[in-house]
Amino acid sequence: MPAALPAGRARVERAALDLFTVRGFEDVTSDEVADSAGISRRTFFRYFPTKADAVWGDFAGHVSRLEELLAAADPASPVLTSVCAAYVEVNDYPEAELPLLRERMRLILTEPALLAHSQLRFAEVDRVVARHVAARTGTPASGLLPRLVAASTRAAATTAFEAWLADGDSSLAAHLRLAFAEMSGGFPSLRG
Amino acid sequence: MPAALPAGRARVERAALDLFTVRGFEDVTSDEVADSAGISRRTFFRYFPTKADAVWGDFAGHVSRLEELLAAADPASPVLTSVCAAYVEVNDYPEAELPLLRERMRLILTEPALLAHSQLRFAEVDRVVARHVAARTGTPASGLLPRLVAASTRAAATTAFEAWLADGDSSLAAHLRLAFAEMSGGFPSLRG
DNA sequence: TTGCCCCTGGCACCGGGTGTCACTAACGTC
DNA sequence: GACGTTAGTGACACCCGGTGCCAGGGGCAA
Structure with a gap:
């Protein structure tokens, strides 16, 4: 054949x-x-x-790069800042790959079966982030704070992706930064 | 027979x-x-x-009660506060039901297949919260902020549940309040 | 050529989930 | 009391995702 x-x-x-x-x-x-x-x-x-x-392409590599970025982060800057910066940087895709990324993420975030499955893949990210926060704070990775930072930043990132998919104009980085700023600042725009 | x-x-x-x-x-x-x-x-x-x-029991009823709590929330208090308070209140189970709740949540949060599936059920909660935030802020429920609040508070609540399962001593409400305080305050204990 | 190894395909099997049909118990009506 | 209706149940057949197992076949070294 x-x-x-x-x-x-x-x-x-x-x-x-x-x-x-x-x-x-x-x-x-x-x-x-x-x-x-x-x-x-x-x-x-x-x-x-x-x-x-x-649907996920080389997601494991994506997670690895995030891990490296975190490991290389400036220990002087606040942990939360490092995590958000790493998230932004690891999601800084070259222009040419954006259509593919859109396709992937649209499927993952809108198809129920894929959304459910995503929990398992994203959990890998959470573990990496939680370990980093734990190391930086000298607490166990199973404690509340490391997990909380991981879960919250991931929630913000996912929401930013949704907004980016719906928007089409602004860059992904802009959405990520906005979401992180809102969340880590305690949602300033809600104190109206 | x-x-x-x-x-x-x-x-x-x-x-x-x-x-x-x-x-x-x-x-x-x-x-x-x-x-x-x-x-x-x-x-x-x-x-x-x-x-x-x-495994989920009457989760739909749970979501309905959350929705009612949100609808009845004091419009004078900040939205985020209302959401967190509603989360705490809807999870105020009578002592006798706690063992059952532990059993459910332990399964949901540790069994991979159930964790994946949970994304779909928790998404119902997110929609309710996002709608409420949208109504309170006069923005569309599909906007960044309502979704972000929903995703972040849910992440905090889930993390609190994990901590509660691992802990055993403190009450669920205590874990929830701590997680919400950390997150909505911009993680004060990270600024060490 | 021979032997080895890896990749592939075919096959049978398991388990989750669904459409369809037949049965039965419960109910109201005449 | 006989009747039709309806809701709940179980049996069966089927589809699809996923896996264990085995049989080929191509490349490569000796």
Whole structure:
């Protein structure tokens, strides 16, 4: 059989993203994604542990970069500031990748099954952030404060992403900064 | 057939909770839960749209009560304060129900499949909170601020629940108040 | 060529979830 | 008391996501 171009993970991701975007995540079977990518269903599930994971690209690398940014953060600046800055920096994508990012995030945040699954992937981020805060404050990572900072900043970041998807004009960084500023400042614009 | 006591939804919930607690959510099949509750698998899925939903009890009622509390909140006090107060009040369970609540929440927050599913149920809460904030600020509920308040307070509440589960000593209300105070005050204890 | 290893596909299986149908108990009506 | 209606239940068949297992096949070293 003529092998129809070397498949490769990236090829499968594109096929999945396209199909999910056009017809919705639930209404596309893993069989269809596999067919469309020219591989078998069995092989699809060797590339990705889950149908949902086909949407996330190199998220593990994303988390790793965040971890490095945190490790390299200036110990003099406040922890919360470091975390927010790292979030902004790790999400500073080159212009060319923005359409792809939009596609991914739109799926993740609007398709119920993917939104549910996202909790598991985002939990990886939370653990990284919580560990950093714990290290900086000299408290256990399982304590309230590290977890709280992780959960709150992640909530702000997710909300910023939603706003960015709905907006289209302003940059992602602008939305992130605004969300972080509101939250870490105790929601100043609510004291009206 | 002798019908073995009128089954009823509550009976099934107990059976599910017990089995999941003892053997883990993933390692118990819906068949086993149904058998243990004296009903058929098909009937189980008429009580609950999902295996995961068997853990949540009357969560819809919980959300409704939160909504009512928000609607009845003093318009003079700051929005954020109202939201946090409503969260605390809606989670003011009578002593006798605390063991059950612990069981539920421990499962939801530690079992990966249930944690993922929780995103969908908690999103109902977010919508209620966001609508309230939107109404109070005269902005659209899809704007950044209402969503941000909803996501942040929910993150704080979830973290408080985790701490409460791990702690065992202090009351749930105490954990909630602490988490809300930290977050809405801009994490004062990080400015050390 | 031989042997090895890795990638792949096929197959059978499990478990969650759903549509459909048949049965039965409960109820009101004539 | 016979009747039709309705709601709840269970059995069955089916779809789909995910996995274990085994059989091929291509590349590569000896």
